[in-house]
Amino acid sequence: MSMAKSTTLKDSRDRILDAAARLFLAQGFEGTSMRQLASEAGVNLAATNYHFGSKEGLMQEVLRRHLDRLSEERLRTLDALERAAGGKPLKPSQVVEAFFGSLLHLADNDAEGGTTFLRLLGRTLTEPAGFIRAFLAEEHKDVIERYRQALFNALPDVPRVEIVWRFNFMLGAASYAIAGTDTLRLVTGWEVEESDGGERFERLMARLMAFLLGGLRAPLPEFPYPLPAKNRGPGQPEFDSRRGR
Amino acid sequence: MSMAKSTTLKDSRDRILDAAARLFLAQGFEGTSMRQLASEAGVNLAATNYHFGSKEGLMQEVLRRHLDRLSEERLRTLDALERAAGGKPLKPSQVVEAFFGSLLHLADNDAEGGTTFLRLLGRTLTEPAGFIRAFLAEEHKDVIERYRQALFNALPDVPRVEIVWRFNFMLGAASYAIAGTDTLRLVTGWEVEESDGGERFERLMARLMAFLLGGLRAPLPEFPYPLPAKNRGPGQPEFDSRRGR
């Protein structure tokens, strides 16, 4: 029978990938054993090394599987925006909405695996294991570079170091919000969500986006002492970014 | 000789605690072995279990050691603010500045161990190991409850669910920013810091606080569909929080 060609293969491979995403998310990379993973996926222990070589290789494949789609969408969205703007710089909110909004679309298309991957991605940014963050950075390098430049162009008056910091803050708020709602529940003791699935995620993104844009537009801090020259953008004195541009 | 009483004991205990904080931060809880830890601390392997019972017990002690000071300062600051306000609700910025500003003071007082602990604390909020987050939540419960109420009082017009979400976003941005600057460097390829020690941290906190307040003050998102009734604060219609109150 020829039509069953890749069915068995993909079945096994995909079951492993799905189980890996779930377990790495719930227990972390180091906290998940290959035996538990194989058991959860319903495959033989040796199958994991057969298909992915090593535990690290498996993790990379888990990430790459969805990360490629994310990268593509992010680049495509930015391309479209810049084409529509016709050479003029984008609004900061456009860049931020494109970057973080793409997460929403990823979750929409692939309802089950998509949201699991997103939460894993959020958690992965703080994973202690160095090779994971290194892999992520390498895999997403082009995308980051494009958005970085777009943000610089969108905020020509703001010192670049400040832009990078705010981008970092936004990454933190986003990854934390997406990765885990249980920490929120634990620490604040407040039940926060009710509705299910995509609708819930859509609300989360709307709330997150409002917060991120508010943070991005906030007035820059005034340090109690003069900044050393290398800390400013080229030729930029201290300044105050204006709200609600 | 009686004056050497607790010196040897504390030496050993503290060296273990210091090494544990460093290693748990750099490699995570699961990624750090007791042997590596004992070696780094320069003590016998069995000393760790002798002093702390288990690996979990050690982690809890690592956290508790500084967390108690943090809790105390947070409560004390809030007490002072509320006393000065004389029954009137605080400004939201006061609450946020008290909560996150206390981190700065903690880093100041105990220069070396303090910042290490703070970074560990930030990373711990996303640790997969459940008992760690559970311990943190239990240990910090009173503090969180006080600040939650203070925020509710400071923002009587804002639905409570929105306040909790924004608090969560702030926690994420803060823990991410404090825990790791290396992710930032890796992902953005941007070298961001130059000066050393406390001055560096003070700048970070100033930048962070500006971002957090901007996010907190942002207009609430408008959902594309009406909110179910239970999602609103008691008797609150939809509304727009005003900037720069």
Added chain:
DNA sequence: GTAAAAATCAAACAGTCGTTTGATTTTTAC
């Protein structure tokens, strides 16, 4: 000084870890 308590130590315990092997079964290609 002496007995009790506290701390350190080398060694071992019972498991679990990621990975590999070689035989066996299933699928593919002609």
Added chain:
DNA sequence: GTAAAAATCAAACGACTGTTTGATTTTTAC
């Protein structure tokens, strides 16, 4: 149908895991 390739399997490998033991040393208390 048959040979090659791909996939699955039980079993084992050596290394590493957190923890415990019992002897030995150091510190405490009187």
